[in-house]
Amino acid sequence: MKDYTKAQAEAITCLDEPLQIIACAGSGKTQVISQRIARILAQPGVQPRNVVAFTFTEKAAAELKDRVLGIVSRENGDVTGLAEMYIGTMHGYCLDLLQRLVPDTFKFSVLSDITARLLVDRNSRKSGLTVCPTSLASTPRLKRYLHSKLYLQAMSVLREDTIDESQIPPGVVAAQVDYLKLLYSKASFDFTEMINLTVQMLEGDPAEDEDAAAVQAHVREDIRYVVVDEYQDVNPLQEQLIRGLVQFGANLCVVGDDDQTIYQWRGSQVSNIVTFAGRYQGVRQVTLADNFRSSEGIVELAQSVASLIPSGERLAKEMVSAGSQKWERGDLLALTFDDDAAETAWICDRIEQLRGIPFQGSPGAEPRGLSWSDCAVLYRSVRADADSLVAELRRRNIPYVVKGLNRLFDSPEIQAVVGIFRAMIGEITDNDLRQLWLDAGLLPDLLRWDDALTVLEQGRDFDRGKRWGIYNIQRLYLDFLEALELREETLSGAPERGELVFYQLGKFSQVISDFEQIYFNTSPAEKYDAFVKWLTHQAPDYYADSDADAGYATPDAVTLATVHQAKGMQWPAVFVPCLRKNRFPSKRQGGVGLFHVIPETAVDQPDRYKGTVQDETRLFYVAVTRAQKYLALTFSPGHSQLYRNRSLLFDHCAAQTWVSTRQSTKPLPDKIEPKALQETPQVTISFSELKYLLECPYSFKLRFLYGFNPPIHEALGYGKGLHDGLAEVHKKAIAGELLGPSDAAELVDRHLYLPFAYPELRTTLRTSAIKAVERYFAVHGEEIPRTLHSEKQIQVHVAPGVTVDGRVDLIRRLDTDELSIVDFKSTDRAQAEDVTRDQLHVYAVGYEELTGENADLIEVLNLDEAGRNTREEVEDSLLAEIRDRIREAGDSIRSNTLPRLDNWTHHCERCDLVALCRDKPNPPAMLR
DNA sequence: CAGATAGACGTTTTT
């Protein structure tokens, strides 16, 4: 405990009172939370499953998990059972909770922003979109495509915020009812509904609703400690969730910094954190004021920025520098330039100057030379302002990464791909298409073009068969690429180009999946027509700010990001350019907005959704506190009238004594060898991903790094439905309730969801599913009471930062008293889950980590009529070997060495993406 | 010099 400050130690040891930790920037918050969780776990009688910790992002969760694991294994030497502690996002928690305890939701899947929009657009009336009234005189109704985003925002706000329902127009209420009806009829959650339904379960009457009773019983029995990180960004619905989880007396600890609230436009409410102590009884407040990240100059500057926020809207606190960095005159700069070009040039000059300057991460550490990745340029808007810097960095050959902006549809490669479908419906000629592909540099082998055209020709023929499912867009796309024999290596240009192009092609495969998931059951001609229209008019906008990070490897490059994306990060040198009036603080937005659907007065603190000067000040505070030592704030007049003047934030900073307004002419210290700080990224993969990785690293790369998806199969959902049905059987058995063959039809009807099947297939599959369940009861009925666990969540920690997680179908005690790990297998041709011995041994490793107990047997139970079951002993030698192989697999992801198999194997035979990898070997001459 | 009016312009994003 002596490495901690007094405040930190107080936070760590306070386990029994409601605790509010106010953590200033760089105060070692994550370390404190992890240490506190380790303390909780060390108490006698506390099990890992008694602890729930929420983070804002998956990334933050991975980091926290790894820290806790590190501390626990160091201090206790044993991490058994830790997989049962939940550390993750609230969304993930709610989804998991529902799909464990509420059988009706087992079959539900989650819509992304994009697929939710597609669903609303396609069902414009049924979703309520076009019937939802607005207060606009000129646009009395919302329009398809144009307003689906706004409509979804309103649908979220209505559920997430504190709303005065009496003020909501009846038409809007009716629209919302329609929307939810559609969502549930499609067995889908949007991001809000996972939390909303969980809250309903937590607040429902257990006497009336058996699902609510099950959820509440679980919470009452298991949850004893709840920790909420980034508490300042919690919205009212999430606050309700937290209250529901602690309603039976669990301890609550919230951690946050009100000065860093930057998501109020998404509904988060600063007042949650500001009034926390007044809303819960006997709250202990601890302020972590020591900043271990930045120099005194930066801390003082940040303090002066925070003081611009009116005192009634923030918690009083005084951040102090712990002296981890030394402030020197000239580290902090506020500079003005005549134009954009001069500003950009200076930033590049400065980055080049700083490269190789000795830097110590903490006092006493070995100095290293700063490198590219130690510099970050943070914008209010990357989209609006970053172009000129990108051009200059490229001109100077300085490596850089622009976060979160990919502009997928701008690239000639994607335009060429879009051309395939435009040509298909006759919007452009085949010659135009060829020209597009030539211009994009995607035709290494012109001879193959005719084969590709044949694929197109066949695709155009809508009289091939009656079933709409055979007119599969994804299939056509992959066939087209296959006909061209397009390979990563054979593309012209620099070697990295192949990787870049494949990344784009893979993203496009994801675009097709998104579309086809919603439009699968549309007549072929209409479907292709709608696809092209969507690709030209909507998709570029939908995907404009979609995720662009390619894998886990971190390049040594300058980071360009928005301030929002920089949250939680730090760099030795930070640049904040384009500090222009109306940009930062940003001018308020016009346009058709939320309050044209929902009356402003019905919402508590409606200003959140509009953006205030205080919000912008908090955002700027976040930007400043990212810097460890060097911080440059710059301004040059923008091109348009609106952005000609200096930002008031810039002027405020320039007036601070710690800041220089002219760069010093004194020479910088002597340079040493630049050495990038290599952070080992956290790698978390699922069992199914691991399966691909162990079989063929390149197949893993194509699927999970590039994003290629296999075509949708009409029977998709069959295997899942069977699994879910049996899961309910076994879960009920654990609770003491035994189902039998007469329940088979009801089970299948509850769990089998076949969104892509045509009517005839649906009937066939339903019948065979019922038979399979009946057969299961007939063959295994007597063993059902021997269930120990069903759908058991397990995790394997192989090496620091490498986690594999997944679920084991069934764990049971045989009549021989042996412990058996069981995997169900069904012939679901869409997702032929081939369970290998390797994979089952991974389960055995996971089970051992979870319970400390060794499994004796691994079994595969085939649910098919003709299928064979297998049963074999767990092999200890294989267990050790599998650990090594997973560790290697983790390393290969991090270093991005994911090569093809050396030669054609049986894995290639069954791989549905093999066309993107290699040719089929020629059959032996005799067979030709 | 206050007030009216025309014209320019349009952010951030996890789950």
Place this chain on the structure above:
DNA sequence: CGTCTATCTG
């Protein structure tokens, strides 16, 4: 559609 700026008007 709303906000900010420049310019015009009395």
